[in-house]
Amino acid sequence: xxxxxGRKAVLYALTFFVAVTVNWMIPRxxxxxxxxxxxxxxxxxxxxxxAAMEDHYARLFGLDVxxxxxxLGFWGSLIQGDLGTSVWLFPTPVTEVLLDxxxxxxxxxxxxxxxxxxxxxxxxxxxxxxxxxxxxxxxxSYLLTATPYMWLGVLLAxxxxxxxxxxPATGAYSFALTPAFTWEFLSDALAHWVLPFLSLFLxxxxxxxxxMRNLIIYELEADYSAYLRALGAxxxxxRRYAFRNAMLPQITGLALQLGTxxxxxxxxxxxxxxxxxxxxxxxxxxxxxxxxxxxxFLFIVTGVLIANLVVDVLYVVVDxxxxxxxxxxx
Amino acid sequence: MxxxxxxxxxxxxxxxLAAAACTSESDGGGGYPRAQTLYTSGTQWGPPSTxxxxxxxxxxxxxxxxxYEPLFLYDPMEDEYRPWLAEEGEWTGEDTxxxxxxxxxEWSDGEAFTAEDVAYTVELGRxxxxxxxxxxxxxxxxxxxxxxxxxxxxxxxxxxxxxxxxYNEAIVPEHVWSGRSEDEVVNDPNEDPVGTGPYAYETHGxxxxxxxxxxxxxxxxxxxxxxxxxxxxxxxxxxxxxxLTMLTQGEIDLSNNFxxxxxxxxxxxxxxxxxxxxxxxxxxxNTTWLVPNxxxxxxxxxxxxxxxxxxxDPQAIADGPYGxxxxxxxxxxxxxxxxxxVDQDLVxxxxxxxxxxxxxxxxxxxxxxxxxxxxxxxxxxxxxxLELIVPSGWTDWMEAADIxxxxxxxxxxxxxxxxxxxxxxxxxxxxxDFDLLFNNERxxxxxxxxxxxxxxxxxxxxxxxxxxxxxxENEEAWELTEELARVDVEDTERIAELTSQLQEIHFAETPVxxxxxxxxxxxxxxxxxxxxxxxxxxxxxxxxxxWRNYNQMGAVLTLTEIEPVSG
Numbered sequence: 001x002x003x004x005x006g007r008k009a010v011l012y013a014l015t016f017f018v019a020v021t022v023n024w025m026i027p028r029x030x031x032x033x034x035x036x037x038x039x040x041x042x043x044x045x046x047x048x049x050x051a052a053m054e055d056h057y058a059r060l061f062g063l064d065v066x067x068x069x070x071x072l073g074f075w076g077s078l079i080q081g082d083l084g085t086s087v088w089l090f091p092t093p094v095t096e097v098l099l100d101x102x103x104x105x106x107x108x109x110x111x112x113x114x115x116x117x118x119x120x121x122x123x124x125x126x127x128x129x130x131x132x133x134x135x136x137x138x139x140x141s142y143l144l145t146a147t148p149y150m151w152l153g154v155l156l157a158x159x160x161x162x163x164x165x166x167x168p169a170t171g172a173y174s175f176a177l178t179p180a181f182t183w184e185f186l187s188d189a190l191a192h193w194v195l196p197f198l199s200l201f202l203x204x205x206x207x208x209x210x211x212m213r214n215l216i217i218y219e220l221e222a223d224y225s226a227y228l229r230a231l232g233a234x235x236x237x238x239r240r241y242a243f244r245n246a247m248l249p250q251i252t253g254l255a256l257q258l259g260t261x262x263x264x265x266x267x268x269x270x271x272x273x274x275x276x277x278x279x280x281x282x283x284x285x286x287x288x289x290x291x292x293x294x295x296x297f298l299f300i301v302t303g304v305l306i307a308n309l310v311v312d313v314l315y316v317v318v319d320x321x322x323x324x325x326x327x328x329x330x
Numbered sequence: 331m332x333x334x335x336x337x338x339x340x341x342x343x344x345x346x347l348a349a350a351a352c353t354s355e356s357d358g359g360g361g362y363p364r365a366q367t368l369y370t371s372g373t374q375w376g377p378p379s380t381x382x383x384x385x386x387x388x389x390x391x392x393x394x395x396x397x398y399e400p401l402f403l404y405d406p407m408e409d410e411y412r413p414w415l416a417e418e419g420e421w422t423g424e425d426t427x428x429x430x431x432x433x434x435x436e437w438s439d440g441e442a443f444t445a446e447d448v449a450y451t452v453e454l455g456r457x458x459x460x461x462x463x464x465x466x467x468x469x470x471x472x473x474x475x476x477x478x479x480x481x482x483x484x485x486x487x488x489x490x491x492x493x494x495x496x497y498n499e500a501i502v503p504e505h506v507w508s509g510r511s512e513d514e515v516v517n518d519p520n521e522d523p524v525g526t527g528p529y530a531y532e533t534h535g536x537x538x539x540x541x542x543x544x545x546x547x548x549x550x551x552x553x554x555x556x557x558x559x560x561x562x563x564x565x566x567x568x569x570x571x572x573x574l575t576m577l578t579q580g581e582i583d584l585s586n587n588f589x590x591x592x593x594x595x596x597x598x599x600x601x602x603x604x605x606x607x608x609x610x611x612x613x614x615x616n617t618t619w620l621v622p623n624x625x626x627x628x629x630x631x632x633x634x635x636x637x638x639x640x641x642x643d644p645q646a647i648a649d650g651p652y653g654x655x656x657x658x659x660x661x662x663x664x665x666x667x668x669x670x671x672v673d674q675d676l677v678x679x680x681x682x683x684x685x686x687x688x689x690x691x692x693x694x695x696x697x698x699x700x701x702x703x704x705x706x707x708x709x710x711x712x713x714x715x716l717e718l719i720v721p722s723g724w725t726d727w728m729e730a731a732d733i734x735x736x737x738x739x740x741x742x743x744x745x746x747x748x749x750x751x752x753x754x755x756x757x758x759x760x761x762x763d764f765d766l767l768f769n770n771e772r773x774x775x776x777x778x779x780x781x782x783x784x785x786x787x788x789x790x791x792x793x794x795x796x797x798x799x800x801x802x803e804n805e806e807a808w809e810l811t812e813e814l815a816r817v818d819v820e821d822t823e824r825i826a827e828l829t830s831q832l833q834e835i836h837f838a839e840t841p842v843x844x845x846x847x848x849x850x851x852x853x854x855x856x857x858x859x860x861x862x863x864x865x866x867x868x869x870x871x872x873x874x875x876x877w878r879n880y881n882q883m884g885a886v887l888t889l890t891e892i893e894p895v896s897g
Contacts, residue, residue, distance in 0.1 A: 016584060033757075035885075056459065089376055090377055090379065090380070091379070091518070091519050092379045092380075092519065097377075100377075100536060101536065130665075162575070171402060172566065174361070175563050175581065176367065176563070177361040177362075178540070179535075184361070270701070273537070273568045273569075275377075275537055280535075319610035
């Protein structure tokens with residue numbers, strides 16, 4: 001077990017290293033220059049003043065030293081949690097900008113991922129044994145999972161937000177309120193949260209439901225199920241075994257799907273003007289704020305890696321066979 | 331298991347319904363009371379990140395105007411300077427100016443506002459990175475005479491430019507700022523700003539900036555002015571659609587966004603109004619020019635530029651992509667606010683208008699020859715093939731560029747249109763790596779000097795970042811412009827004389843081709859606040875806008891005039 005986890009940890013550390021390095025490279029080798037952006041904004045035309053400012057900003061963004069030093073320096077400040085200064089929201093530090101946005105993204109993502117996974121699996125397993133449900137709910141699930149997050153988001157915003165007027169279609173809380181732990185603010189924030197959450201939840205829900213339904217049917221036709229049935233075991237018991245076996249690929253699937261869901265949530269945030277990382281990334285791109293972009297990606301990469309690690313560990317806990325294999329191997 | 335599976339959707343539906351119920355409940359109380367809150371949008375393109383009045387294109391909406399105030403306000407409608415923090419100012423000699431500040435003004439932290447604060451603000455210009463650092467090219471010194479009086483000595487008395495400084499730049503408190511390093515003066519976000527103005531920082535979020543009214547604003551006592559909204563919530567721009575929806579639903583009172591198709595909304599909904607109730611609906615804020623790169627062939631030939639000016643069709647642009655919410659520009663390009671300086675006789679004689687035939691004959695006379703396909707080639711026989719660049723995503727400009735290319739083709743000038751992203755375009759513009767582009771980076775001001783300064787400023791540098799993107803060099807025109815800067819603001823006759831000469835050069839040389847006047851985009855929903863500025867005589871004579879640098883032109887006074895609908 002320890003060895004298994006150790007091997008995984010090394011793998012993850014390596015992935016992290018490569019991700020950070022690529023992340024560092026992208027802004028530096030992309031066209032566009034943050035110093036010029038700042039100068040353009042300052043509207044200074046006197047050549048001497050310009051040169052002075054150019055130096056000033058190059059120093060400020062740490063662009064005045066050789067590349068290898070910049071790279072080492074990047075790691076150094078990364079460890080201290082310093083991701084540089086945002087160009088777009090100058091002079092706010094990138095870390096501060098990100099920390100403002102991350103809660104919104106998490107509050108959308110975590111419930112959407114977990115609830116859709118749990119609910120989708122239950123529903124899929126349930127649908128698999130009911131012909132009527134299988135015939136009606138399954139096509140809907142296919143439709144849902146094939147829907148791009150953003151498109152469903154637009155539909156929901158239009159249908160439930162604008163036409164029906166049940167939920168606010170944009171923002172995280174109403175403009176008349178300030179964040180506070182009051183019933184009024186929380187209910188308002190919840191109302192704003194429903195639509196973006198639903199658009200993420202529904203698409204992922206459809207995917208899990210289909211996967212589970214297929215897996216259950218496959219498991220029910222496996223030899224052990226036939227054997228159990230031949231022994232006269234109750235249907236309930238057979239199904240429980242089938243469900244537990246079918247869960248395993250779904251756990252792996254969760255690890256694989258994380259990236260897609262995160263990417264989807266970024267688009268969803270843009271649709272609903274939800275002030276999370278997604279909206280931030282879009283603005284960072286539009287404003288060529290590479291430091292912010294770099295920081296946002298780093299957050300996402302780290303988040304996905306951690307989630308994967310959790311799933312990996314969970315897999316060991318859930319599947320006795322991996323445990324036994326590892327003990328046998330060790 | 332089965333029962334649980336069914337319970338989940340039901341539970342979810344319950345949550346959803348509960349949440350829906352909450353929204354309808356919460357409309358009533360709490361938060362900022364709707365009837366006392368003004369919702370605005372259209373200025374802020376990202377989360378508020380700085381309250382530093384020196385970050386001129388970035389400070390949170392209202393930082394200058396609501397918190398920091400200038401010495402004078404300039405009223406462009408009446409062409410008048412209104413003493414603000416200053417009580418009076420006058421030229422006491424050829425190069426000396428004396429200024430008296432108002433008595434009894436306090437900063438929001440309770441300290442007195444004194445002449446030292448003004449001197450300190452002026453001295454900040456010695457820092458290169460401060461936007462008005464060029465002030466010290468022609469200002470020699472500032473001396474504090476006593477607590478309320480200052481004397482300025484100039485090495486070169488540029489009176490128009492000085493008048494421009496007096497109303498444009500906000501005064502900052504020395505006692506708060508004096509501990510800051512040069513770097514901090516320019517780059518500090520200046521959270522919790524201490525100012526003299528009617529509002530104070532309340533809070534901000536990623537998508538908003540909230541100001542709260544301050545009870546002890548000096549102008550309430552001294553000028554009997556009272557800002558009506560208790561709170562101002564400025565909403566960060568997201569999309570045009572979102573802004574339009576919020577405006578029509580009454581969630582935004584004053585929208586200064588450019589909303590394509592707003593003319594239809596204005597006609598259809600009585601509660602949504604704009605400055606004029608017929609086309610072009612909006613006041614004019616700046617001129618969009620077609621800027622040819624005069625360092626490249628054949629744009630280095632004034633005859634070619636003149637032909638190009640005859641080839642383009644501004645009316646088609648105003649009618650097409652803008653649906654009539656902008657007006658085609660006068661050939662001089664001078665904004666309607668400067669109408670008194672337009673030399674009408676000259677315009678009649680030498681101005682240009684859309685006339686493809688005239689464009690062709692100018693080109694033929696200048697030795698350009700027509701190819702078999704009807705397109706012109708230079709006198710040397712090279713085909714003319716130009717590229718017009720417009721930032722990608724600026725849909726109105728992109729359509730306008732297509733129209734320019736079409737109408738130029740009609741006159742035999744081959745223009746193709748490219749849409750690079752904005753940053754790439756700025757690069758190309760600064761280094762002169764382009765054929766043709768659109769630009770509108772000069773707003774309305776107290777003097778046409780700012781307009782000609784844009785057109786003729788010399789010397790042309792390696793990087794042209796703010797003015798004269800076409801890299802046009804004409805010593806005579808620049809001398810006239812500098813002379814214009816020195817004319818006293820009262821001497822309108824001399825100003826008219828000089829601008830007339832500049833117009834003549836403009837027509838003969840056409841370094842830029844005026845196309846249309848961009849609107850001071852402003853649409854209001856009158857369901858909560860009324861008495862907004864309009865061209866009707868019984869409404870306030872101020873600009874209905876929250877755009878940066880307009881508060882110094884009296885836009886802030888709009889807040890003292892609007893009236894709540896309920897009580």
